[in-house]
Amino acid sequence: MSSEKSQAAQPEAVMEDVQSRPDTRNIKIDKVGVKDIRYPITVMDKAREAQRTVASVNMYVDLPHHYKGTHMSRFIEVLSHHRDSISTQSIPVMLSDMKKRLNAATAHLELTFPYFIEKKAPVSGAVSLMEYTCSLFGSQDGGELDLTVGVTVPITTLCPCSKEISSFGAHNQRGLVKAVVRYSKFFWMEDLIRLVETSCSSEVFSLLKRSDEKYVTEAAYENPMFVEDVVREVAVRLLADDTFTWFSIAAENFESIHNHSAYAYIEHRRA
Numbered sequence: 496m497s498s499e500k501s502q503a504a505q506p507e508a509v510m511e512d513v514q515s516r517p518d519t520r521n522i523k524i525d526k527v528g529v530k531d532i533r534y535p536i537t538v539m540d541k542a543r544e545a546q547r548t549v550a551s552v553n554m555y556v557d558l559p560h561h562y563k564g565t566h567m568s569r570f571i572e573v574l575s576h577h578r579d580s581i582s583t584q585s586i587p588v589m590l591s592d593m594k595k596r597l598n599a600a601t602a603h604l605e606l607t608f609p610y611f612i613e614k615k616a617p618v619s620g621a622v623s624l625m626e627y628t629c630s631l632f633g634s635q636d637g638g639e640l641d642l643t644v645g646v647t648v649p650i651t652t653l654c655p656c657s658k659e660i661s662s663f664g665a666h667n668q669r670g671l672v673k674a675v676v677r678y679s680k681f682f683w684m685e686d687l688i689r690l691v692e693t694s695c696s697s698e699v700f701s702l703l704k705r706s707d708e709k710y711v712t713e714a715a716y717e718n719p720m721f722v723e724d725v726v727r728e729v730a731v732r733l734l735a736d737d738t739f740t741w742f743s744i745a746a747e748n749f750e751s752i753h754n755h756s757a758y759a760y761i762e763h764r765r766a
Contacts, residue, residue, distance in 0.1 A: 528555035550608035556599035623702035655719035
C-alpha cells in the first residue's frame with residue numbers, strides 16, 4: 496500500500512517537445528495547421544441574436560525555418576475557447592490568440608458553415624427554414640488584418656433567349672451565387688443574402704403551396720435573366736452601398752436543357 500502511495504506521489508515525467516527541435520533545412524513554411532475540423536459554434540443571428548451551427552474550420556500559422564513543427568493541439572484550444580461567440584468582431588481576437596500561442600508572425604482562419612433563415616412563402620405565408628452556406632475568412636500578417644465574409648445563395652433564373660424565341664414557355668434553372676466581400680463597417684449576413692436573392696429571376700423557397708408555386712413561376716417568367724445579368728445586378732447593388740470595399744461574385748446556373756453549367760464572375764475593388 497505504501498509503495499502505491501509513493502508511486503502516485505511522484506511528479507509526472509517531463510516529455511520532450513519534439514516540435515521545437517531545430518530543423519537544419521533552412522526552409523520556412525507559409526501555412527501549417529489543422530484542416531477540415533468539424534466543430535459546433537455559435538454565430539450572430541439578426542432575428543434571434545444567436546444561432547448554433549456546425550462549421551468546417553481551417554486554422555494555419557507560418558512556421559520559421561528553424562523549427563521542426565508546430566503544436567497542433569493549440570489550434571483546437573483557441574477554437575474551443577471562442578466557439579460560443581463567432582463573429583467578424585471575434586475573428587481578429589482569434590487570429591491574435593493563434594499568433595501568440597503558436598509564436599507565429601502570421602495566422603489564417605477559415606470557417607464555413609450552414610446558416611438557416613426563416614422564410615415565408617410569398618402568397619400562403621407558409622413558414623420554413625432556408626439553408627445558406629456562409630463563410631468567415633481572416634488573415635493577420637504582422638499588424639495587417641484581412642477579413643472577408645462569403646455567402647452562397649440558391650437562386651432561380653429564366654432564360655431570356657428561350658422566352659424570346661419560344662411560342663410559349665421558357666426554360667429555367669436553379670443556380671448558386673457566391674458573393675464574397677471585404678467591408679468597412681459592420682453588416683448582417685442576412686442582408687447580404689437578401690441582396691443576392693433579389694438580384695435574380697426568382698428566389699428559392701424550401702416550402703411552397705400551389706398558390707406560391709404559381710406566383711414564383713410567373714414572377715420568374717416576367718423577370719428573365721442570363722447568368723451575366725445576375726452577377727451584374729448583384730454588383731450594381733453592392734456598389735450602391737459604401738460598406739463594401741471589395742467583392743467577388745460568382746454565379747453558376749445548373750442548366751435544365753444543356754449538359755453543362757453556365758458561369759459568370761465579377762471581381763471589383765472600390766477606388
